[in-house]
Amino acid sequence: MKHTIIAAGMSIFAGAAMAENSVLHVYTYDSFVADWGPGPQIKAAFEESCGCDLQFVSAGDGAALLSRLKLEGSRSEADVVLGLDTNLMTAARDTGLFATHDIFVEGLTLPIAWDDAEFLPFDWGYFAFVHNADLPNPPQSFEELGASDLRILIQDPRSSTPGLGLVYWIEAAYGDGAAQIWQDLADNIVTVTPGWSEAYGLFLEGEADMVLSYTTSPAYHLIAEEDPSKSAAAFDEGHYMQIEIAGITAASDQPDLARAFMTFMLSPEFQSVIPTTNWMYPAALPASALPDGFETLIAPEKVLHFSGDEAAALRDAAIDRWQTALSR
Missing domain, CATH: 3.40.190.10 (Periplasmic binding protein-like II)
Structure with missing residues (x-):
């Protein structure tokens, strides 16, 4: 049928x-x-x-x-x-x-x-780090983020699709250098939540400077709340789809x-x-x-993406690099 x-x-x-x-x-x-x-x-x-x-x-x-x-x-x-x-x-x-x-x-x-x-x-959509629009000099790459004192919230890649997306984002952008990026980010991470809702809620409560979310997240605040105070950081290495x-x-x-x-x-x-x-x-x-407000969102100049088979082949090693860096 x-x-x-x-x-x-x-x-x-x-x-x-x-x-x-x-x-x-x-x-x-x-x-x-x-x-x-x-x-x-x-x-x-x-x-x-x-x-x-x-x-x-x-x-x-x-x-x-x-x-x-x-x-x-x-x-x-x-x-x-x-x-x-x-x-x-x-x-x-x-x-x-x-x-x-x-x-x-x-x-x-x-x-x-x-x-x-x-x-x-x-x-x-595209993964991105969302922050308050008045954040001075938001980072434009993972390297800048890792070198900063900014506090970030991320999700667990074993239970969360955004968390897994972040692991693949770093893998796609840095390849063999992914482990070093995670080591540099380790002291920026406030906590790792099981899912997106918990992390975003903590961000809205002021528990961190940035949260792993989507380039479209600021549209919620702009359209539903008439609040233009949230932005997504545009990263030079591209964004994972x-x-x-x-x-x-x-x-x-x-x-x-x-x-x-x-x-x-x-x-x-x-x-x-x-x-x-x-x-x-x-x-x-x-x-x-699309509704009015979506045209204000950042549009990644470089799109990163793994096929299903590529992602499956990378998954265990990529999560292991994440775990190793955060356990030190």
Whole structure:
């Protein structure tokens, strides 16, 4: 069965008509289902289309989703897992716990081409260190950051997709020099949190000068709070790109409904919610559809990115370099 995303914005919810009183379980990360996140709006819109009960199940940060799914295996209640990223894609595929989505996709607006049988993207962005706009002389590289007295907050790469993204960012920018960068950064790090929400909350409470987040994070403060006081530091070595993905579990007892949700995920109804709730770039909307305020964000001149297979090959050694530096 093929479910089609049409570039002009129409979506076909094949199988949704049979979903009356059915329950769809979607595992995702904590901030997605927060009151201010996209979850509540997505739930209402999809339930109106499918006549079903959409239940989001939060499982910490993105990397924790995969750990939970591995632990539960084929016994998992998850029908869809939403919130992994391309850095975890090969590891997720290798579990054998995901099914092919059988969805033909057109109209994606990612910076790179996409063709994957098991996973579909729903948003993307660039990692960055966010700081107060009045911070004097913000660093313009990891080397400048490591040489400074600035206090930073980061996330654990074993449980957090931003934390893992930072590890890959440094690997992509410095290669064999990554271990030295981590050694230089070690005394800048105030704490390492399990996930993004904890780190960003501590930053807003004034516990550090900078926090690992996204180039799009200042848009939240500007648009939602009418507060222009946050900025993202532009690094000369470039910024690492994250693409967030979703997949259908092989053990799902609602495969048609799961595919209907994946189809809906790339529809305008879902995608238009992303910029001002998840504060990322939507995967299937043009830049012209972004809200006012996004044009003020920094645009990296150099984009860093590993394929899923490259990320999987680097993961253990990269995390080991991180752990070694921080344990000294």
